[in-house]
Amino acid sequence: MRPLRGAGLVLIVAWSLAPFLWLLATSLKTAAELTHLPPLLPSAPTGSHYIAVFTGYPFLRIIANSTAVAALSTLLAIAIGATAAFALARLRVRNAPLILVAVLAVSMFPPIATVSPLFLAINAVGLRDTLAALVITYTTFALPLSIWLLTNFFRQVPVEIYLAARVDGCSAFQAFYRVILPLSAPGLFAAAILVFIFCWNEFLYALSFTATTASRTIPVGIALFPGLHEVPWGEIAAASVVVTVPLAVLAFTFQRRIVEGLTAGAVKG
């Protein structure tokens, strides 16, 4: 049993990790070695693809766009979501369970079903090819996740604490931001990481609403990576490594929080 388990674990790790190692190896290969196998690993690692990505393409601008959009959307989705979640968790709200189910239904909306009306609306108000269009859309579609997770986390703060704050003269809002919010900081953080990853990775809306590097985000940049005659695999690999690093850092640093957030919705209901 024991060696079998060990072999299984090695297999799981290899299966998850091998494609990333191949990505890294590709990004370090010379142009000649990209089209030759063997060798599997670069015989003379080069950083030229990384330099090319940052000098030959507006990659920094695209990273800045993604960072701004994801950060702002996360902030808004958590702020708006926390306010609603507090009411659902602690205040008298008629039909609270029904509201939660309706919110859940919104999170299931297929992006393709909302993209055409949103495109027309964004054009009509002159927001085409702006970061604002993405922030508005991402905030909205991250809200269900934010509301569900935060309602769950706020319910874990004992109701007596909230009642005590009210008895001591706090208004509901004061009790919320002076007492409940600080006590739920870890939950807020878990929700923020998941929302950030959602915004950082989103593709369909970004592809449809953006037209130039003024507002293009990383997924669109990598999907539409320009190549004159052949696909520049070295550059694509280098760009992919660069945008994967922040996510890897998040995954390693906050592994426990991410898993907690992921499972909170699905397992506890």
Place this chain on the structure above:
Amino acid sequence: MKREHSALFLAPAAITLGAVALFPVLSVLWLSLEQRSPLTDAARFIGLDNYARLLADTRFWNAFWNTTYFTVFSVTLELLLGLGMALLLARAFRGRALVYSLILLPWAIPTVVSARLWEWMYNADYGVLNYLLGTQINWLGSPAWALHAAILMDVWKATPFVALLLLAGLQTIPRELYQAAALDGASGWTVLRRITLPQLVPLMLVILIFRTIDAFRVFDAIYVLTGGGPANSTETLSIYAYKVLFQALEFGYGSALAVSVLVVVALLTIVYARLLRVRIA
């Protein structure tokens, strides 16, 4: 105590969701009854014509079956492999936190990045897969292989997520059940079949529906990997709708195609909501 004004707390979320999520979903239903181009504002109401066209459109049915095939096979594989992974990872061992972080990676990276990465590994001439397997398969270029290649990529990306959810479920199974089984001298296989699996069934159903909804909406993964080709053999409903909307610029018919995805997802969501309510109660 003073009044709570709970409606004020809910208002910002309600307004946002109403304007940017609910309004578009209602208006896509309206758009699907029109003939319309996004370039000009000219729109003509044509009733159910788009839906009549849809039912007679062989490319729609091709996309529908591709989407269904992709969904059924990737979700089944993800659940089976995810269960295996979860059972392997369930017992405590040194370095478990590290393994958790590693298997989070495929889930955490942008789908676009994983599609590009697999596109490169599948490359018929210089791809590492053909090299390691000693084969010369045209993974993405042959209609027989391409959809399966997309399924494999999705399985790689989503299985860790399924495994982590099942792991959380495994931890909620009462330990007394296992202690009682040990006292009775039950074998490992019996414990798995009689205790672990039955206890996991409700959660597996939730994950099944959740993943099915997600897979049925699939866009980025396949759009970037193959663009729907070769010969539309990997074209899913979302990809077909996107092409009609933004390449053919037929907003009416494209919206009708999008509504077809919405209808399937809505039906699945009703099942999902029922399951969750049963779990809460």
